[in-house]
Amino acid sequence: xxxxxxxxxxxxxxxxxxxxxxxxxxxxxxxxxxxxxxxxxxxxxxxxxxxxxxxxxxxxxxxxxxxxxxxxxxxxxxxxxxxxxxxxxxxxxxxxxxxxxxxxxxxxxxxxxxxxxxxxxxxxxxxxxxxxxxxxxxxxxxxxxxxxxxxxxxxxxxxxxxxxxxxxxxxxxxxxxxxxxxxxxxxxxxxxxxxxxxxxxxxxxxxxxxxxxxxxxxxxxxxxxxxxxxxxxxxxxxxxxxxxxxxxxxxxxxxxxxxxxxxxxxxxxxxxxxxxxxxxxxxxxxxxxxxxxxxxxxxxxxxxxxxxxxxxxxxxxxxxxxxxxxxxxxxxxxxxxxxxxxxxxxxxxxxxxxxxxxxxxxxxxx
Amino acid sequence: xxxxxxxxxxxxxxxxxxxxxxxxxxxxxxxxxxxxxxxxxxxxxxxxxxxxxxxxxxxxxxxxxxxxxxxxxxxxxxxxxxxxxxxxxxxxxxxxxxxxxxxxxxxxxxxxxxxxxxxxxxxxxxxxxxxxxxxxxxxxxxxxxxxxxxxxxxxxxxxxxxxxxxxxxxxxxxxxxxxxxxxxxxxxxxxxxxxxxxxxxxxxxxxxxxxxxxxxxxxxxxxxxxxxxxxxxxxxxxxxxxxxxxxxxxxxxxxxxxxxxxxxxxxxxxxxxxxxxxxxxxxxxxxxxxxxxxxxxxxxxxxxxxxxxxxxxxxxxxxxxxxxxxxxxxxxxxxxxxxxxxxxxxxxxxxxxxxxxxxxxxxxxxxxxxxxxxxx
Numbered sequence: 001x002x003x004x005x006x007x008x009x010x011x012x013x014x015x016x017x018x019x020x021x022x023x024x025x026x027x028x029x030x031x032x033x034x035x036x037x038x039x040x041x042x043x044x045x046x047x048x049x050x051x052x053x054x055x056x057x058x059x060x061x062x063x064x065x066x067x068x069x070x071x072x073x074x075x076x077x078x079x080x081x082x083x084x085x086x087x088x089x090x091x092x093x094x095x096x097x098x099x100x101x102x103x104x105x106x107x108x109x110x111x112x113x114x115x116x117x118x119x120x121x122x123x124x125x126x127x128x129x130x131x132x133x134x135x136x137x138x139x140x141x142x143x144x145x146x147x148x149x150x151x152x153x154x155x156x157x158x159x160x161x162x163x164x165x166x167x168x169x170x171x172x173x174x175x176x177x178x179x180x181x182x183x184x185x186x187x188x189x190x191x192x193x194x195x196x197x198x199x200x201x202x203x204x205x206x207x208x209x210x211x212x213x214x215x216x217x218x219x220x221x222x223x224x225x226x227x228x229x230x231x232x233x234x235x236x237x238x239x240x241x242x243x244x245x246x247x248x249x250x251x252x253x254x255x256x257x258x259x260x261x262x263x264x265x266x267x268x269x270x271x272x273x274x275x276x277x278x279x280x281x282x283x284x285x286x287x288x289x290x291x292x293x294x295x296x297x298x299x300x301x302x303x304x305x306x307x308x309x310x311x312x313x314x315x316x317x318x319x320x321x322x323x324x325x326x327x328x329x330x331x332x333x334x335x336x337x338x339x340x341x342x343x344x345x346x347x348x349x350x351x352x353x354x355x356x357x358x359x360x361x362x363x364x365x366x
Numbered sequence: 367x368x369x370x371x372x373x374x375x376x377x378x379x380x381x382x383x384x385x386x387x388x389x390x391x392x393x394x395x396x397x398x399x400x401x402x403x404x405x406x407x408x409x410x411x412x413x414x415x416x417x418x419x420x421x422x423x424x425x426x427x428x429x430x431x432x433x434x435x436x437x438x439x440x441x442x443x444x445x446x447x448x449x450x451x452x453x454x455x456x457x458x459x460x461x462x463x464x465x466x467x468x469x470x471x472x473x474x475x476x477x478x479x480x481x482x483x484x485x486x487x488x489x490x491x492x493x494x495x496x497x498x499x500x501x502x503x504x505x506x507x508x509x510x511x512x513x514x515x516x517x518x519x520x521x522x523x524x525x526x527x528x529x530x531x532x533x534x535x536x537x538x539x540x541x542x543x544x545x546x547x548x549x550x551x552x553x554x555x556x557x558x559x560x561x562x563x564x565x566x567x568x569x570x571x572x573x574x575x576x577x578x579x580x581x582x583x584x585x586x587x588x589x590x591x592x593x594x595x596x597x598x599x600x601x602x603x604x605x606x607x608x609x610x611x612x613x614x615x616x617x618x619x620x621x622x623x624x625x626x627x628x629x630x631x632x633x634x635x636x637x638x639x640x641x642x643x644x645x646x647x648x649x650x651x652x653x654x655x656x657x658x659x660x661x662x663x664x665x666x667x668x669x670x671x672x673x674x675x676x677x678x679x680x681x682x683x684x685x686x687x688x689x690x691x692x693x694x695x696x697x698x699x700x701x702x703x704x705x706x707x708x709x710x711x712x713x714x715x716x717x718x719x720x721x722x723x724x725x726x727x728x729x730x731x732x733x734x735x736x737x738x739x740x741x742x
Binding site: 175275 | 407413441442443444445447448449450451453454455458459462472473476496535536537538541566726
């Protein structure tokens, strides 16, 4: 029988060392797998971890890849800290893309100064709208937000599918399921870094994502809102005695997570696609859940976790291009990496002991 | 003491990063040189597996390797989603020194055009789209030619006069396929009808099997598909009806049900385009027929190949072979008038043949023999 007891005191050095150990273990196991499959382990690891970030433009692309993950995961951190299990960020992200896309397609002639804020707002409203369904159902009827938010993801995916194939289809697309291209004012542009130039596809949405994570970190650690969320998550009874309303908390954190996911959808479409298509999210909403937990529900950690997950993604692609490594192998490696990081975190937080069960002990004593 | 160390390390890291960024940017714009061999990149929508669309491209790539030997080095990336990742991966292939990059799904159209602008010296070919640029060609196969032969076989073989058809999306290529099938069907059997179920996916074995079962329940005894999985043929095999395979030979999945498969044979196409690129005669295929491009060929050049005719009578096989030979030699152009739509209105007068442009721009109706109407 294994028993897990939470550690009372976790030294900072250990918290910082845990992911390092996890990554070292991943590297060792990964090297063994690559070796067994007849790839040179060292070059495989190089192509995975180093080559994808060996040029400045690739660093830009790394941040671009991490951008929707960081925004979405930051929003989810609020939910999970409050013990509200919003699994449907994917759907909320899609609805953000739909709402902001609706604005972009309806008002292509607006100047960027008006159109862009409207799209940001519309994207967040779209995400909030979709998050409010499970939130209100939970508050009113005590439904399970995990199931409702997850199932609504499929509804969202079908909604955008229908819009893009039907009413919003570009009449000039010859039946292909695409909307018109956004007007220039509706596009998030790439960043021209002074003295360096463009860094790959690095765009202003990335700056927004980093800012958002920083603001969230401040809100959670330095404001009464953050305190309320933490108390309601850790000790709801205590929270109620302190005068916090659990319903308000539920709706609040769902709105933050939904709004963030919606924003991520808006940014992703406006910066990287320029039009709506049947698929606007490629599992970002689900990957963001992993990112939030890798980050230990800390918004600043989300930035790093988002970058690590993005790196694993880029590394997988690179290993395919350079070594001809099949996607399944790169997927296994990514899985090992995430597993190790999450397991390391569990070992860090909990003291784990092998022990015989109490019952058996008792029997023997008798 | 500790703080000072942290600040020093951070400072050094930032300085290093700035130095590396300012010097590295120039290096990143230089395309990596390949070592003698011409590098060719492929972007795949799915894992090639052992059937269907991407598998056919993978067989083509293998033919390229075999044909050119050491002179050409190919690489491919599989499972590339049709979104921002596609642009990144195409760009990466260009930077890795590939001289020509084939992007093998419709959704890569805009990413291909976008990346091609950044690499004027690299050639790109987008499969199944309609946008070209100075260094972007399009490539496609006249899939509809095989479907006409399928229609003939179906018309001569069916007993219930009901044919079930699984379609993916109402895009020109698919509409051409349905209409070509119906023209073949009606050329030999004026009583047979085609009913279409839109699966709204290129590859969804569950939905495809369900749609096939609906067709069979409604009395169809022959099934055809413009989707990618062998699920329809497997359902046909189980129910004891017949059907046609798609994109690659699917006999192994339904040995008793498959009449034949229309196989996309990309090898000759890729070999042709790569040879032309090597000797400097590569073109984008742009011409008067804006949509299809000039490199649109089918059975004539063995870009579309029919597997052996099986599970049908010798007479039917003979008739089908004759029709296939006529299409191959160019005697049968398929979309030759008179063509009526399924409301009885004459759409193409006798003696006129739709040209390639019209196959994309004006063929937006079902011909006689197809039930229902095109969605959307």
